[in-house]
Amino acid sequence: MNNFTPWAALMGGLFIGVSASLLLWLNGKIAGISGIANGAIWAKTSDDRTWRVLFVVGLVVGGFMYVALFPDAIQARSGYPLGLVGTAGLLVGFGTALGSGCTSGHGVCGLGRLSFRSLAATLTFLGAGIVTVFLVRHVFGVGI
């Protein structure tokens, strides 16, 4: 196994779980990032749009806080085909909108609620991701 980082993973997961729990406890909302971001575009009221935009701004700020505290921990990837990244974004946007959620909404919140829909979605996107990475890395030899 490569670059296994169990303590960082547990600590990061703890922060994510606490964040999702606080959002539910305080605002009554599910911390599903794709749904929050997508909903910000189509919100019917400015109140609804405001909290969504602020949550997403928070995500960006949180990322910057991490990088400011640990500037050398993670290096940006270089040389990966941007066309693949762009195609990936399109699939992620369309797919999460159609499938009502992503890793956070289905994975952290849905599984936490023992939702069968979220379990089905999580197993499906994990399977699709595993097959895709196999093709990308080991058949087409991209990114290794």
Add this chain to the structure above:
Amino acid sequence: MKSKQNIAALMTGALFGFGLGVAQMIDPNKIQNFLDFSGAWDASLMLVLGAALGVSFFAIRIILTQQSPRFASRFALPSKPHVDRSLLIGATLFGIGWGLAGYCPGPGFAALALSSWEPVVFLLTMTAGFILHRFIVRP
């Protein structure tokens, strides 16, 4: 109430984004390593999900015994009961996109801090995907 909700959204978003950094999920290689069973498999993400679930599983149970959230009048929970074709097709397309570049939506935003073009491109086309879905699926 509204301003409290907004502050809560900003703070929980920041905690989530910081957590994605700590978990190293803003590194797309880390994501692809997790999904790479025939290469350098890295199990870290299972621990991220496990720890997050360990908190949310118990917290959700306690929270939902309350009448209402602290700063809002009601809990907004997903209500669709059944697995349907949209869910499975959507999750498949999402999984393909996730593996293709190593980003899901949360890390896409938090990874902007790494000053690389990748998250910028990813977020722009992800938004295009949201819009495309709106016009194709819900006319």
